[in-house]
Amino acid sequence: MLQTKSFDQMVEKYQEMMFFTAVKILHDRQLAEDAVQEAWIKVFRFQIKLEKIDQLGAWLRTIISRTAIDLLRKEKRSRSVLLDEETTLENTTLCATEHIEKSLDIQCTMEEISECLCKASKKIQAVFHMKFIKGFQDAEIAEVLGITQSAVKTRLFRARQLIKKQGIYEMQPGA
Known part of the structure; x- marks a missing residue:
């Protein structure tokens, strides 16, 4: 298990990269902060296996991207439509959001694969x-x-x- 000091060093080193990745996906600084916090919790829970990860930065970028996408999906589900006229606009927005989520997920995965295959x-x-x-x-x-x-x-x-x-x-x- 990672010691607190090395985990703190990892947070210090990658915090900014994770935040900007989340902002790029969510377009909201407060949601990005939430996503980063959730991602660090996931990393902390997974820390036993961190020694096996060769490209920690790429792995963390994937974790924060997927966490941000999950948060985006959660926000999308929690929205309520007040007027019937807004339903069409809301459905259009949801379809566009789903497309962006899938594209980002594919893009992140392809980046990881490319980094892996450069060896x-x-x-x-x-x-x-x-x-x-x-x-x-x-x-x-x-x-x-x-x-x-x-x-x-x-x-x-x-x-x-x-x-x-x-x-x-x-x-x-x-x-």
Whole structure:
């Protein structure tokens, strides 16, 4: 378990980054402060496994982003519509908010994956980029790179293993 001093140092080092990330998502300083506080509580509860996290800053950015998105969803649910005329506007706002939330979640995840794969070989990076960023099929990737489909699948498997090893999908302490 982290000692109080090292946890305090971590808070001091990353507090500002987490706050600005939350403000960027929530567009409200008070809600951002709430989100940061909730995120630190999550981190504190998860601290036993923090030693296993290689890129603490990226992990914390993901925690605060997802916490802010959760807070945004909670705020959205708590709104009440007073007039029938506002219903259409409210529904439009909710749809736009959901779209933004999904986009931010995808963007954060892709940033984490990119950071993780920068350690991988250029061959693995190329195959992963063509498959998941460009949307190529395995056969197309094999043809463009001049390799077999089996090699494509192997490189994709290795990329997934790197991502799992970094704990991108297993790191959520209730986030």
